[in-house]
Amino acid sequence: MKYSQIIFFCIVYSCFSYSIKDKFCGDDNCYQLLFLKKGAQLNEIRKQFRELSRTFHPDKNEGNQFQYVKIVQAYEVLSNEETKTAYDEYLENPNRSEFYYHYRYYQHVYHPQTNPYIVVSVATFLLSIIQYVARIGMYKNAIGRVMETTHFKKVVNDRQKGSKLSKEQVIQETLKEVKITGAWSYPKFEEIWIIAILNFIYSIFYRLYFMIKWKYYYKDGKSNIEISKKDQEYKTQLLLGINKSRWETVDKELLIGRQLWISENMKEFNEEQRLRQEEYIQQHSNKYKQYKRFQKKMQ
Secondary structure (H helix, E strand, O other): HHHHHHHHHHHHHHHHHHHHHHHOOOOOOHHHOOOOOOOOOOOHHHHHHHHHHHHHOOOOOOOHHHHHHHHHHHHHHOOOOOHHHHHHHHHHHHOOOHHHHHHHHHHHHHOOOOOHHHHHHEEEEEEEHHHHHHHHHHHHHHHHHHOOOOOHHHHHHHHHOOOOOOOHHHHHHOOOOOOOOHHHHHOHHHHHHOOOOOOOOHHHHHHHHHHHHHHHHHHOOOOOOOOOOHHHHHHHHHHOOOHHHHOOOHHHHHHHOOOOOOOOHHHHHHHHHHHHHHHHHOOOOOHHHHHHHHHHHHH
16 A cells, blocks of 8 residues: 555544544643643753653652653654644644644654655665676576587687687687677666666656757757757657667668658658558568558558
């Protein structure tokens, strides 16, 4: 159950069960029970509580358990900054909504003692370390399996025959040519969770910044101001919906040179892509027939 749900449940239950004053000192005044003035500081409250405890503690000869219980309850209310603030608000305006004071009280009772942002940050950092270590372990495992293959051993033996290097050196040189891809590849810096999250947040703000810049500075590409190479590349990437990893595999210079931010150029590019798609489908007759039937249904 979430934090907000717990508070809501407790508030509803409390409002129908008892008055908020019962969560403080009942009909008594917490300050008066400790012989203090309203607004007393924490050090005064602690000092007065210790003195009264020595007087009214049940273990003392002249102790008074009933009065001691009231003193303890008053101290619990006033020694905590949150409940003390809520109680001071209650004294200033006791006729205010019961729902409000119940909320203030249970907000303190179930409020996390540690800042949740710190908890999430530390947890993400630790999980990122675990992820990084796990990925390295997976990569080493994959390399170990490659080294056990017959083909790899044969390549190493063939290279060692005509080389002055030791077998270990030949193995290391051969491993440099091995490419492990996918989940078993060596982890990249930007793939670590905490870095990926930071990059995602940065990309959101950068995209907003770029959209404003493109609209008001470049006037949607119609301004006489020369568009920087970096902005041309980013705008082309946005128009085509290509992610960063795929963008590195395409002919960027060719695409940027098409100036797709100009509507006529973009229409021409889309038409070319449509014709290529149809040409590809025609080479696979069954798929082409399915494609044509689908088009008729959509009309």
